[in-house]
Amino acid sequence: MSRVPTAAANEIDLSYETFGEPSDPTVLLVMGLGAQMLSWDEGFCALLVARGFHVVRFDNRDIGQSTWIDTPDLDVGTAIFAAFGGETADVPYLLSDMAADAVGLLDALGIDRAHVVGASMGGMIAQTMAIEHPGRVASLTSIMSTTGENTVGNPAPEVLDALLKARPEDPAEAIEFGVELSRTIACAEHFDEDATRARVVHENERGVNPLGVGRQLLAIVASGSRADGLAAIDLPALVIHGRQDKLVDFSGGQRTAELIAGTDFLAIDDMAHDLPKVHWPKIADAIAAVADRDA
Numbered sequence: 001m002s003r004v005p006t007a008a009a010n011e012i013d014l015s016y017e018t019f020g021e022p023s024d025p026t027v028l029l030v031m032g033l034g035a036q037m038l039s040w041d042e043g044f045c046a047l048l049v050a051r052g053f054h055v056v057r058f059d060n061r062d063i064g065q066s067t068w069i070d071t072p073d074l075d076v077g078t079a080i081f082a083a084f085g086g087e088t089a090d091v092p093y094l095l096s097d098m099a100a101d102a103v104g105l106l107d108a109l110g111i112d113r114a115h116v117v118g119a120s121m122g123g124m125i126a127q128t129m130a131i132e133h134p135g136r137v138a139s140l141t142s143i144m145s146t147t148g149e150n151t152v153g154n155p156a157p158e159v160l161d162a163l164l165k166a167r168p169e170d171p172a173e174a175i176e177f178g179v180e181l182s183r184t185i186a187c188a189e190h191f192d193e194d195a196t197r198a199r200v201v202h203e204n205e206r207g208v209n210p211l212g213v214g215r216q217l218l219a220i221v222a223s224g225s226r227a228d229g230l231a232a233i234d235l236p237a238l239v240i241h242g243r244q245d246k247l248v249d250f251s252g253g254q255r256t257a258e259l260i261a262g263t264d265f266l267a268i269d270d271m272a273h274d275l276p277k278v279h280w281p282k283i284a285d286a287i288a289a290v291a292d293r294d295a
Contacts, residue, residue: 004065009104010097015065016058016105020049025138025291026111029057030102032120032144033163033220034213036064036203039119041195044275047284053291056109060125061093061101062212064203069093069215076214083221092215095121095223099128103136115291117141120248120273121220124148127256130237131229138294139236140260141287144245144273146252147259148225153252159185159273163247167210174208175200182274185247190276230259236293237263238286242271264290 006013017037027048029040037057045055059066071092083089102125106114115138118126123145130140146153155163162184168174178200183191237260241253250267257265266286271279 006065007105007108009108010101012061012067012069012101014058014061014067014101014105016056016109018109019045019055019057020053022054022109024052024054026106026114027053027055027287027291028102028106028111028114028116029055030116030118030122030125031057031060032118032122033216034063035120035122036206038064038199038202038206039275041199041275041277041280043277044280044284047280048287051284051288053115053288056105056111056114058102058105060098060122060216062209062215064206064209068209068212071211071215074215076211076218080214080218080221083218089218089222091218091222094219095124095128096132098125098216098219099132102129103133106136112136113138115139115141115287115294117143117287118145119143119275120145121216123256124220124223124226127226127230128223130233130235131226134233134235137235139238139290140233141238141240141290142253142256143240143275143283144242144248144253144271145256146248147227147230147255148220148223149227149255150225152255153248155248156246159246167208171204175204178203185273187242187244187270187272187274187276189270190274190278192277195277227259230256231261233260236290238266238290239263240266240268240283240286242268242273244270244272247273
């Protein structure tokens, strides 16, 4: 399987791809828990390029072809339950580290500021970038994400159970597992099984790191609430959330928009925890509109 470029960032290597002209304003796409950059479909990236942007997508640490973190002595499950209970947990990295990774990628690519777009955990990372590195963020778009407060954005129990199931070791079974997990969190009306299967097969060819998913989840839980930081953000912002989302409840998007002053809020009735192709133009237009507020 061919590899895309990598860049040294924050003492790790990040795998990335770019689309469009580097001289155009950059949109940095940050993906969610356990998801490779392939979840930012090339067709969606092309829509952003058509709207005048240079687009960068990348694999977060512990996923795909970016650096996998080595923690042989860490019991991830025990650490997650400890963090959920408010106890001190052994955490190899936090969302702040993942935000610093993204900033390091911008450094490596010679990009001073970017319009940062994050989905799910990627939205949490994007929010953290805006809080901790505001000079690097031209605008913030947070999609199907939440604030870190335990009163909003919580998953439905059956969806959380599906997410936490052990991944099969057999390659064919692993592909079926990935397709069915995507189906579980997606909007049934717009679920594209063929496209999903092609993406999951490609992800398995690139390299899937089941332990990375647990460590990323631990980073989310241990990082806590961003409410105070979100309330202090002073830059153009957009929140997008599907009303059918069962993985990150719609209340997470509502609360995020409530906290960030002047936020545009796009609620989509027929969207769950996914990015259906039918909504790509609407989402790309909304990203372009909030980016224009930085002009």
